[in-house]
Amino acid sequence: xxxxTQIPAALSVPEGENLxxxxxxxxxxxxNLQWFRQDPGKGLTSLLLIQSSQRxxxxxxxxxxxxxxxxxxxxxxxxxxxxxxxTYLCAVNSGAGSYQLTFGKGTKLSVIP
Amino acid sequence: GAGVSQSPSNKVTEKGKDVELRCDPIxxxxxxxxxxQSLGQGLEFLIYFQGNSAPDKSGLPSDRFSAERxxxxxxxxxxxxxxxxxxxxxxxASSNGRTQYFGPGTRLLVL
Numbered sequence: 001x002x003x004x005t006q007i008p009a010a011l012s013v014p015e016g017e018n019l020x021x022x023x024x025x026x027x028x029x030x031x032n033l034q035w036f037r038q039d040p041g042k043g044l045t046s047l048l049l050i051q052s053s054q055r056x057x058x059x060x061x062x063x064x065x066x067x068x069x070x071x072x073x074x075x076x077x078x079x080x081x082x083x084x085x086x087t088y089l090c091a092v093n094s095g096a097g098s099y100q101l102t103f104g105k106g107t108k109l110s111v112i113p
Numbered sequence: 114g115a116g117v118s119q120s121p122s123n124k125v126t127e128k129g130k131d132v133e134l135r136c137d138p139i140x141x142x143x144x145x146x147x148x149x150q151s152l153g154q155g156l157e158f159l160i161y162f163q164g165n166s167a168p169d170k171s172g173l174p175s176d177r178f179s180a181e182r183x184x185x186x187x188x189x190x191x192x193x194x195x196x197x198x199x200x201x202x203x204x205x206a207s208s209n210g211r212t213q214y215f216g217p218g219t220r221l222l223v224l
Contacts, residue, residue: 034212093211
């Protein structure tokens with residue numbers, strides 16, 4: 001059974017800092033991995049999706065990397081802003097015929113002005 | 114265009130009552146998912162609908178939970194004889210490819 005772990009559970013940084021969020025998964029036979037953002041009382045917003053054949057994806061100040069063999073992904077946020085404060089969730093899709101996402105418990109990020 | 118919508122946004126009910134949660138997916142999306150997010154837990158898959166195929170109900174935690182999707186569009190998640198442990202945020206997502214688009218969720222509180 002696929003398990004997804006995110007470390008740290010919470011992170012507080014001053015505005016302007018670069019930061020890294022970590023995600024690990026137990027079964028490396030994945031189809032893709034997604035990073036989501038969840039704001040309080042809101043649904044999930046997809047940030048980046050990395051296919052299993054890819055090593056990284058970039059969108060603006062966000063860069064997600066994937067090392068499938070070691071079961072790890074990182075989300076790098078450059079020049080953090082208070083508006084980046086949210087919970088970031090990592091989710092794994094474990095196969096082409098499988099559609100379920102297995103989620104980590106998230107990292108709650110606070111960017112202090 | 115319009116995203117995934119869910120109603121109600123909040124629901125408070127008494128233990129033992131039945132509740133119905135509604136999801137309106139993005140128009141044209143053939144796949145629809147229900148997830149549950151309990152306090153301190155990750156999102157937990159509940160059920161998946163794809164077109165006219167039989168739904169995958171493997172994530173439903175008990176037979177008190179059921180869901181249907183009428184006309185390949187709107188879906189209703191029903192919880193019968195609610196228990197306090199059913200308190201959670203219930204999220205719906207729809208997809209027409211590799212990315213799932215999530216609604217804002219329904220916060221359910223069972224007293």
